[in-house]
Amino acid sequence: MKIVMLGVKGSGKGTYASRLSPLLGIPHISTGDIFRENIAKKTELGKMVEETLKAGKFVSDELTIKIIKERLDEPDCEKGFILDGFPRTPKQAEGLDKIENIDFVIFLDVLEDVIVRRISTRITCKKCKTIYNSANLKPKKEGVCDKCGGELYQRDDDKPEIARKRIEEDEKNLKPLLDYYRSKGILKVIKCANFDDPPEIYVNKILEIVGVKK
Ligand SMILES: [Zn+2]
Numbered sequence: 001m002k003i004v005m006l007g008v009k010g011s012g013k014g015t016y017a018s019r020l021s022p023l024l025g026i027p028h029i030s031t032g033d034i035f036r037e038n039i040a041k042k043t044e045l046g047k048m049v050e051e052t053l054k055a056g057k058f059v060s061d062e063l064t065i066k067i068i069k070e071r072l073d074e075p076d077c078e079k080g081f082i083l084d085g086f087p088r089t090p091k092q093a094e095g096l097d098k099i100e101n102i103d104f105v106i107f108l109d110v111l112e113d114v115i116v117r118r119i120s121t122r123i124t125c126k127k128c129k130t131i132y133n134s135a136n137l138k139p140k141k142e143g144v145c146d147k148c149g150g151e152l153y154q155r156d157d158d159k160p161e162i163a164r165k166r167i168e169e170d171e172k173n174l175k176p177l178l179d180y181y182r183s184k185g186i187l188k189v190i191k192c193a194n195f196d197d198p199p200e201i202y203v204n205k206i207l208e209i210v211g212v213k214k
Contacts, residue, residue, distance in 0.1 A: 001080040001103055001104070001210060002080045002081060002100055002101065002103045002104075003020075003026075003080070003081070003082045003083065003102070003105075003106060003210065004082075004083045004086075004096075004102055004104070004105045004181075005082060005083065005084050005106050006105060006106065006108070006174060006177065006181075007107060007109075007174075008110070008166075008167050008170035008171055008174060009166065009167075009170055010110075010118055010119045011108040011110045011115060011192075012108060012118075012199065012202070013108050014030060014085075016108070016199060016202055016206060017030070017082045019203050020207070023207065024080070024082070024207075025079060026077070026081050028081075028082045029068075029071060029077075029081050029082065030084045030085050031067075031085035031086040034067055034068070034071050035049050035059070038067060045063065045066060048063055049063065049067070061091045061092050061095060062095075064086065064088075065092060065096070065099075068096070072099065072100060080103075083096075087177065088173070088177070089176070090176050090177055090179075093180050093181070102186060103210070104186060104188055104209060104210055105181040105186050105187050105188065106188050106190060106206055106209065107174075107187060107189050107190070108190050108202070109189050109190065109191045110192040111191075111193045112164065112167055113195075114192060114193065114194070114195045115167055116160050116167070117135070117195050118133070118135075118195065119158050119160075120159065120163060121134045121136075122134075122154070122155075122158050123139075124153060124155050124158075125147070125148065125150040125152055126151045126152070127145065127148050127149075127150030128145060128147055128150055130145055130146075130147050132145075132152060135195075136196075188209045190206065
């Protein structure tokens, strides 16, 4: 089963993908992780990515597709995969269509207020960067990291007004991609409007869409 997860940053797609992966027995592939792995292993493609990022540029569609293709050719992807963070543009989506037949594209349509609340309650450890949430993933002692005792703080880009701008920017960028998949008839939309819903609710909805019973 080949799945693409779409959603703005903070929509929870990474969380859902990582929970779905063991349930479906297919790997969760995040573009960010592949980039980091290739850079760490100093592969040919990794070196190219590193140079691009060092120059402050975006990794091109061509290079991204090459790296994804290499990853999808690995044996653990034989039964399928869940892609997270790719494709980002219709051009990348076309590139993906040339190498794989995607079964489902799942778009997490999360109410902006829910994402802003999720992001603006996020607190990060200054030392080890572990992320907590003052609403539903609290540290044992307020303001102190459970793991290393470091000080917890709110990152500037997690502040509500900055988060809102970023979400709107993300939504604008996502639109052509949603149109692309909608026109192909494989786009499934999951609406999330409640801050307090546990992830299981959405994980189960996705399982239902892809036709897997718990
Ligand atoms: Zn820490």
